[in-house]
Amino acid sequence: xxxxxxxxxxxxxxxxxxxxxxxSPMKGHSHVYWYRQLPEEGLKFMVYLQKENIIDESGMPxxxxxxxxxxxxxSILRIQQVVRGDSAAYFxxxxxxxxxxxxxxxxxRLLVL
Amino acid sequence: AQTVxxxxxxxxxxxxxxxxxxxxxxxxxxxxxxxxxxxxxxxQMILVIRQEAYKQQNATENRFSVNFQKAxxxxxxxxxxxxxxxxxxxxxxxxxxxxxxxxxGTGTSLTVIP
Numbered sequence: 001x002x003x004x005x006x007x008x009x010x011x012x013x014x015x016x017x018x019x020x021x022x023x024s025p026m027k028g029h030s031h032v033y034w035y036r037q038l039p040e041e042g043l044k045f046m047v048y049l050q051k052e053n054i055i056d057e058s059g060m061p062x063x064x065x066x067x068x069x070x071x072x073x074x075s076i077l078r079i080q081q082v083v084r085g086d087s088a089a090y091f092x093x094x095x096x097x098x099x100x101x102x103x104x105x106x107x108x109r110l111l112v113l
Numbered sequence: 114a115q116t117v118x119x120x121x122x123x124x125x126x127x128x129x130x131x132x133x134x135x136x137x138x139x140x141x142x143x144x145x146x147x148x149x150x151x152x153x154x155x156x157q158m159i160l161v162i163r164q165e166a167y168k169q170q171n172a173t174e175n176r177f178s179v180n181f182q183k184a185x186x187x188x189x190x191x192x193x194x195x196x197x198x199x200x201x202x203x204x205x206x207x208x209x210x211x212x213x214x215x216x217x218g219t220g221t222s223l224t225v226i227p
Contacts, residue, residue: 031213033213033214033215035215035217040219041219041220042117042204042217042218042219042220043158043204043215043217044217045214045215045216048213048214055213056213056214058214059214089156091158093158093215098213101146101148101160101163102215103160104150104157104158104159104160105157106155106156106157107156107157107158109156
């Protein structure tokens with residue numbers, strides 16, 4: 001039973017480019033969460049999605065960031081026109097139901113040069 | 114707003130000994146969940162243990178146990194018979210009963226000394 005999958009594991013972008021981070025939830029899970037971890041800090045919630053719906057995006061920056069979880073395929077976190085401050089580890093988690101225990105993927109380390 | 118505080122940035126323990134990691138939280142809710150996650154050098158987030166606030170009994174998972182003091186809003190993690198593989202960052206996390214997002218502390222880095 002594969003866990004939460006994230007790719008790429010490492011991503012390097014130059015300022016102004018776009019970053020696309022992918023997350024495939026655990027089998028049978030239809031709830032996906034994205035978190036960001038800055039160096040020396042804990043994880044901070046960004047967005048919670050179900051299939052084709054954004055349920056809670058209260059932690060998402062208003063500009064440049066977007067997320068989707070289509071009917072088919074992985075959840076995507078998109079960061080447009082990246083800046084150095086976007087450098088962080090981005091974790092995806094999934095749960096069977098909303099409000100259940102969340103299981104985390106290995107994270108994507110984004111480095112903006 | 115909910116906040117989670119881990120006041121020990123770093124801890125160390127001798128192999129086979131016991132160590133306790135502290136966590137306090139602030140909430141006005143009566144029903145909620147508390148978690149400890151482990152983040153080894155691989156950076157994977159691994160669930161260690163979970164506690165429901167409505168349960169008075171402290172959760173236990175093999176060598177890992179918690180001391181949940183609801184009135185004091187304290188949720189410490191005890192690791193018994195520490196092993197080298199226990200070395201990692203440990204994060205305490207809170208979730209409201211009806212909420213979806215986790216609130217994480219800043220973590221405690223645990224070193225296990227052979």
